[in-house]
Amino acid sequence: MRIPILIVATLLAALAGACSPVAVLPSSTPQACPAALLGPVTLLLAEDGLSTVGLPEGAVAVPLRWPDGYGLKPGPGGGEVVNERGEAVAMIGERIFLGGGFAADDAEFQVCGDVMREAPGG
Numbered sequence: 001m002r003i004p005i006l007i008v009a010t011l012l013a014a015l016a017g018a019c020s021p022v023a024v025l026p027s028s029t030p031q032a033c034p035a036a037l038l039g040p041v042t043l044l045l046a047e048d049g050l051s052t053v054g055l056p057e058g059a060v061a062v063p064l065r066w067p068d069g070y071g072l073k074p075g076p077g078g079g080e081v082v083n084e085r086g087e088a089v090a091m092i093g094e095r096i097f098l099g100g101g102f103a104a105d106d107a108e109f110q111v112c113g114d115v116m117r118e119a120p121g122g
Helices: 002-018
Strands: 036-045 052-056 062-065 071-073 080-082 088-091 095-102 109-117
Touching: 036 062, 036 109, 088 109
Parallel strands: 062 109
Antiparallel strands: 036 052, 036 095, 052 062, 071 080, 080 088, 095 109
16 A cells, blocks of 8 residues: 555655746756856847847857756746756846856857856946
């Protein structure tokens, strides 16, 4: 009788995690953090609505890969990116600087350093 209870408890725990209001962002944690800085960029939702891009002024959008545990919390204006503790690090539409570096194929920027908000007035 204990086995069915264990299965039900496991399923309930999995469903509770699936109902989380924070969407998991594409992530990876590199072994070493590159010493590059991307910015200022405007943080936007990607076309899929589940990932983010950084848009430098007058340039092409750059897909962003966040550290493990970061997520996208829905809210006004598209929501905000939160860290593994649920603390907001940036809002969609905000101009930010990102520490990290480009992946080996230059297809995305791996965020692994600080996220800094642009000072008001640029």
